[in-house]
Amino acid sequence: MTDFPLLTLLTFLPLLGAALIATIRGPAEDVARGARAMALFVGLCTLALAAFAWAAFDPAQPGFQFTERHAWFPALGLTYAMGVDGVSLPFILLTALLIPACVVASWRSITQRVREYMMAFLALETCMIGAFCALDTVLFYVFFEATLIPMFLIIGVWGGPRRVYAAYKFFLYTLAGSVLMLAALIALYALADGQTFIPALMAAPPALPLAVQCALFAGLFASFAVKMPLWPLHTWLPDAHVEAPTAGSVILAGVLLKMGGYGFLRLALPVLPEASAFLAPALFALGCVGIVWTSLIALTARDMKVLIAYSSVAHMGFVVIGLFSGTQEGLEGAVFQMVSHGLVSAALFLCVGVLYDRLHTREIARYGAIAGNMPRFAVLAMVFTLAAVGLPGTSGFVGEILVLLGAWAAAPVVAAVAGLGLILSVAYMLRLYNGVFFGPRENLDAACMRDLTKREAWVLGILAALILALGVQPALLTHVTGPAVAALLAQPG
């Protein structure tokens, strides 16, 4: 097992697929068809490989598994180091699961430059999986920041009318964070005697004065907080979501936001433990303000994507609170919440896509009373809505309750303020659901829409099944994340 470069294969298989798609030649129609089929095929192969990794992974074994390590820049001591543990593996599977969903969701709705579109998604998959596998700080940085390019193109080329503004806003925020993270990583490299191997940094965090740790933390924070996003660095997200094509929103909400949380978990918490503990109150404050602030905005949103985008920020507020709670419940809750939100928000954006494909508007008021003509869609969307509000029995509940338990242990007031999100989420999500699915039959074009196609029903059905399965049997996920989180908490400092 140790010899086979499973993670390298998993990471670069999508890129290989993208290269193959680039070679497709012929009439535009054939190219488009070939690109779709090839992208789906490669996506499914990657998913199979990720599922294999999940099955072969042994949660009981401590440390990283499937590790690979080769010299990369020997002069600088950089290595190409890959490996997964219980907190990175779920995200890899999530990524591999959502990419085929994105391809399927774009099957009919993308007609321009299909080949390039599919290539962008596969390249993005390579970057994301690579970031989750990387065990070298510089390698992590490269993958992490490389996601910016395909995502920038997806929004900027295949986006809506204000796509250029949205893409540049996304770019500006991310770039600013990226520069600061790079500075922090270079400083860390210098301060840790050239050590870039993450497991080594985790095992023996460099003994640095608190002030230095805080400075390094600030650099990492800039990048991760933008990605998550944390209030007040969130304003790129609604624009990016609104302008991005459906699949772009799916992958953005489903995986890219999680990379911020993952970054905190992989780098900031274990390598800078004192700064993390010292700054936890500040992060709690940002999380709490973010939850209330963005939930209230979601309450007034008219555009579905704006609403879900703001609700994403609120859910990520829970994640950051859990991450810095310093308790097993809170940390596992944060990971669970990220995976759950990855499934739920992806599903919700797919639902918006279903509606947009039919009526070409995302304004809630233009819909209404469609439960009658789209009963199957109504049931599935209800499941996702309930998961978004954290109803027990769905995955959303497990993450939220664990985070709140952890938050209470850290500071009861944080749990109380974050808990307001529970109330507000019901208000805005039901306003959305009732506005779209119920109400008087006034918008006749909406009332004539056809129910889900087979393709749509399969994708949404699988997501709904996963959300319910995780809600009833959270151990499906926690048996993998549990030991890794416990190991993280047991660290020195």
Added chain:
Amino acid sequence: MEVLAVFLPLAAFLAVGAGSQRGLPDAGAAFLACVAVLASAAISTWLFLDIAIGGNDGRIVSLAPFIEVGVLRVDWTLRVDALSVTMMAVVTAVSAAVHIYAIGYMRGDPGFARFMAYLSLFTFAMLALVTADNLVQLFFGWEGVGLASYLLIGFYNAKPSANAAAIKAFVMNRVGDLGLVLAMCWAFAAFGTLSFDGIFAAAQSVPGWALNGMALLLLIGAAGKSAQLGLHTWLPDAMEGPTPVSALIHAATMVTAGVFLLARMSPLLAHAPEALMIVTALGAATAFVAATIALVQTDIKRVIAYSTMSQLGYMVLAIGVGAYGAAVFHLVTHAFFKALLFLGAGAVIHAMGGKQDMRRMGALRGKLPWTYALMWVGVLALAGVPPLAGYFSKDAILEAAFAGAWPAFAVGIAAAVMTAFYGARVMILTFHGSARWAEGAHPHEAPPVMLGPLWFLAAGAVVAGILFYDVLVGTGPNECDTLKGHVGNFISTGCLWRAERFWDGTLAQAMPEGAHHVAFWVKALPTAAALLGLGLAVWLYQTAGARAARVAVAAPWLYRLFLHKWYFDEAWRAAFLRPALRLGAAFAGPGDRGTIDRFGPDGAAAASHRGALSLSAAQSGVLSHYALTMVVALAALLAWTLLGG
């Protein structure tokens, strides 16, 4: 057995729900749902008798692990003990009656199968709630009940008012839910477990202020579900749902959840005396305020809805004075007569073609003789006229209140007068007096499928008090010791276990000790209050309401206060809803766009644009400018090197 009792309704929900999307005929949906809930009711009754008569101990059935994270260990379990079997029996009995009634009431509705599926889901969620062995699973049922009520209140989802009521119910409930969630957090931090036995075993090891804090958070949770003053505004609006739903919500599956929660947690509450005083006060206030509102409403369902709220106030009051058995007892009896009243009101509404305004009724007693007679049974039971069910349970509560907190007793008596009054008022306005029907109304008696459940519930409203008094709140020796395990003996001797043996530590206590030694006048006063209220109603409304109208004119501000429901809706809208929306708009506009964007990315972009412009201005193309710049720069560089070096 208990697995079947709990999961049959879930199976019915899934089967009927899936069937409703694939053209399952209404008869099939009705059959599946009714058979499931009837079977569940039969098993639940058997489980109840097994413990109440058989004297068997409770047990905990473990189904599967649920959440295992850190030190948190939560399982999917079924807890079968005295409290849960009592609740199961009541919930399934009322639910079965409502299911059957709905066959008649909802006949021909295009959403018939969906409706049946929701009813079954509602029942399942409530059963999951009452059989929980830990707070997390209880919360699962708790939220499931909230979901089902949202779906059912908004059943006529083309109506904007139904949608608004459905969302309101869910959101108001969530306010309470937050209390329960935080109580859970606190309990976990204090006890390291969320299972009931674990919490109760460690209850005394935790300082009193923490227990009081948890108790108050639990009270907030209970107040949301059980419509206590402040979080009650969803309950009257909940009648936007079809009438069988109102019966189910008000009698068995929803509003009782809060009282159940407090009863379940009574071993913890018993150590939080200060919090219990607040529980008492809130219960008494709820009983009183709701009763005043019920006095003047003209919508038949709204009167009954406020009556529910008032009776829930009694139950919470009972919890507050430590009469946990009496709270559950009143919950049981109330379930019967309140379901009866709602289903009776449904029969009236059905007969009047959907009209609910009592000012447009009157003289219906000739047209609906059975409904009329059965509803009187319900009203008298509600008023607490002996020997009907409400008499026993309300008496028990008021005696305990007298022993524990006499102001609560006084408020309870006042509410009892009003209870009898508004009950009789409903009957007089609906069935007596002159016919004030709208044009084209053809009132008719309900079909047997609707009357049958009424008969069953009326029987319960008559005998539930006598039957369950001893077992739920009775005192004295257990003379039934010899009957252990023999249902047959019960039938021949009519003997049940006494409360202490029945509850067997499930509740902190059935009744406070003082309640058994109150003076005769305390026992008699509730009955006198009921008779006074009935008499007042007859006197005021016998003359076509002329006297009542004079009373309203004599105290206009009081009348308006009651009519507008003490302005709670208006106050909440002004205090929370409107500020929330205004804040949301402010955060989106001046906040995100006006501040964060302006000084963040847009500002940076504009600044770099300006910078670029000024830089390009420097490229003026004039040679002397460049020369000057070079000289200045060189000089600066030279100076820096010389001085720095």
